[in-house]
Amino acid sequence: MKTYQLMFVIFIMAFLTQSCVSKKQYTELQTKYADLETRARELNGKYQESQQGLSGSSSRVKSLEEQIASERSNREALQRALDKCLKSSNQGNVNISKLVDEINASNKYIQHLVNTKNKSDSLNLVLTNNLTRSLSREELRDVDIQVLKGVVYISLADNMLYKSGSYEISDRADQTLSKIAKIIKDYKNYGVLIEGNTDNVPISQTNIRNNWDLSVLRASSVVQSLQTKYGVDPKRLTAGGRGEYNPVAPNSTEEGKSKNRRTQIIITPELDQFMELIDQAPENK
Template identity: 35%
Template structure:
């Protein structure tokens, strides 16, 4: 199994006033359930593969045994009844193992396939050539990182007109995936900020996230049920905040597009039950 995915990175301190503690706790608990289920699925899949190999060896042995019987006795024109029954049972068991393995692999790779297709769509819509925009897949979800200078003025949380053009392309993809959720994360550097409007970098990162969410909802028609704003302050830097260039890299907004946890959990749970019941 080449791709087993899905760890959705949600940090409780991210969600300040923009995401209810109850909502985040539910997402975090569900994510843990999925991870446990994925671990169990991996163990069962490995067991199935081992059993399949053993059955394959048994089938080959039975085939050779029956062939030897035929060659040693010219008048023996058919397999012995016992040998034929054993061979038939082994082939049937092997076929069932193959079916179980295929069903489980399909369940675990379905999300990966959708994710890769989504990345391709985003790169085509947004344009990967822009150095201020980075699109990739991390831990099974699509992440779009947009540089601070493309979205806001320094120390501001008002979305620029240029940014709205980029967000319109992102919104087009989100709107085409109504079963996906979109988390908007605001990130700052570690330079303290405080003024009449902003208390600190937590405040700035949260307000930037909610500003993006409002544009996506009000101006670009994204369903608000798909949106989750989060502020990360300066605590998840890409690089050390030791130069102006590095601090500029850390000032960013990250848009995470992912299948709804409940739907993926239900899909995987259903396939696990099918695997156990056969």
């Protein structure tokens, strides 16, 4: 604006110095001057608007630059997170693979246990069948054979095994014990526990203190008979007594008491001999 004013003043002064002007010319010059003033104000307004627009644009540019920097920072953070996730995923895949291997190993072990149990049950059935076939019908009345949880239980009634009111082996029991001893000797890797049991009626003999003593003495008699008469290795034999505290029937009846007065021969097979025993089962004699 100042530039335009200065030029106009110089023009007027130059014109006046050369010649005098008429009133009409002077009026025209004033009009032009007023127009120039208006134009200068308009240009100055536009200049101010342009400056304001430029300032706003600069602010927007700065804001955009900050947003771009922020987005770049976010992108880098996301990339780091993605890299970490991929690394964790790879490690997770390794862990999953390891877990699958452990599950497969566990399944194999479970199957091994199932097969082992099946072998145990089959082996016990072989032994039980061999023993059952060797006993007469009369003997089977006083002998109960069961397979429970992989163990063979041969339960012998006291009236068949012992003399009345005694722990001495009766002559009647010899034939039955000889057959049981044959089975035990044929299966050399079996452990054998002889377990005495009584009813709840107190013993009245002076040389036996209580039913504990009676149960152990009866078991010991069977062990010694198997060892001395039938040649069973004593290292394989164990004698034990449970007195009246392991009943299989109520002691409120005579029948129940009779069932509780028993001696059990408990045979535990060695499973590593299963296939050989199945293929070469001992002959009945």
